[in-house]
Amino acid sequence: MKNIKLKVARVAKDLSQDDLAKIVGVSRQTIGLIEQGKYNPSLNLCVAICKALSKTLDDLFWEEDEEE
Amino acid sequence: MKWLSKRQKIADERMINMQNKIYKEIYTIVMILCLISIVTKYYLYGIDAKIVTTELIILFVSGIYYTVRAASIGIFSDEVELHDRNSKVPMSSKNVYIGLGLGVIIGLFFGIRSAIVYGSGLLNSIFYFVIVFFATLMIYLPLFLVLFAGGFSVAKKASIKATEKDLDE
Numbered sequence: 158m159k160n161i162k163l164k165v166a167r168v169a170k171d172l173s174q175d176d177l178a179k180i181v182g183v184s185r186q187t188i189g190l191i192e193q194g195k196y197n198p199s200l201n202l203c204v205a206i207c208k209a210l211s212k213t214l215d216d217l218f219w220e221e222d223e224e225e
Numbered sequence: 226m227k228w229l230s231k232r233q234k235i236a237d238e239r240m241i242n243m244q245n246k247i248y249k250e251i252y253t254i255v256m257i258l259c260l261i262s263i264v265t266k267y268y269l270y271g272i273d274a275k276i277v278t279t280e281l282i283i284l285f286v287s288g289i290y291y292t293v294r295a296a297s298i299g300i301f302s303d304e305v306e307l308h309d310r311n312s313k314v315p316m317s318s319k320n321v322y323i324g325l326g327l328g329v330i331i332g333l334f335f336g337i338r339s340a341i342v343y344g345s346g347l348l349n350s351i352f353y354f355v356i357v358f359f360a361t362l363m364i365y366l367p368l369f370l371v372l373f374a375g376g377f378s379v380a381k382k383a384s385i386k387a388t389e390k391d392l393d394e
Contacts, residue, residue, distance in 0.1 A: 179310065
């Protein structure tokens with residue numbers, strides 16, 4: 158499932174995928190794949206991304222169940 | 226009917242990570258054993274490429290397999306990106322330098338060997354050295370450049386293509 162929240166938060170901070178990748182120390186493709194929901198980041202990487210975007214884990218990575 | 230739907234099994238990440246770490250260590254051990262085997266065989270039976278064919282195949286095939294796999298799933302270009310971000314010398318230049326360096330080393334080796342084995346007198350030895358050195362350089366320099374710089378460039382292009390395909394979908 159695509160991570161729209163991450164993309165929105167990144168764009169709101171006026172950062173490109175490359176900028177965010179440089180801040181957290183991963184490749185641009187890794188950020189791209191996380192946004193597309195094709196790669197599950199480790200908790201450490203999630204936290205680094207959240208800190209870089211001044212967001213919480215809930216803000217970016219929590220998905221409400223559809224049934225709820 | 227939620228209970229009918231297949232529940233996705235959660236794998237134990239810690240276990241998988243640890244297993245991968247062990248596999249990585251095994252790979253290093255195998256490579257070291259191959260090198261030890263080559264050195265021992267050369268020491269016991271003399272230098273002959275035939276007696277270390279198996280070891281060379283293991284060393285080369287695993288190296289080539291890694292490069293091909295890394296390029297096909299797109300992490301090769303990621304590795305280059307991270308390397309170039311942290312290093313002053315880009316990986317592409319490093320590969321050219323390695324190719325050039327190996328070419329010169331082999332040229333020097335054959336040049337000096339010819340000078341010692343076939344040369345008689347100082348001038349004659351220098352003549353042999355210069356001739357063999359440049360001849361070897363002409364053969365091996367392009368070969369190593371194609372192998373290192375060319376191989377690198379092809380793998381990087383394939384990797385970028387694979388990543389773009391991944392990101393486009």
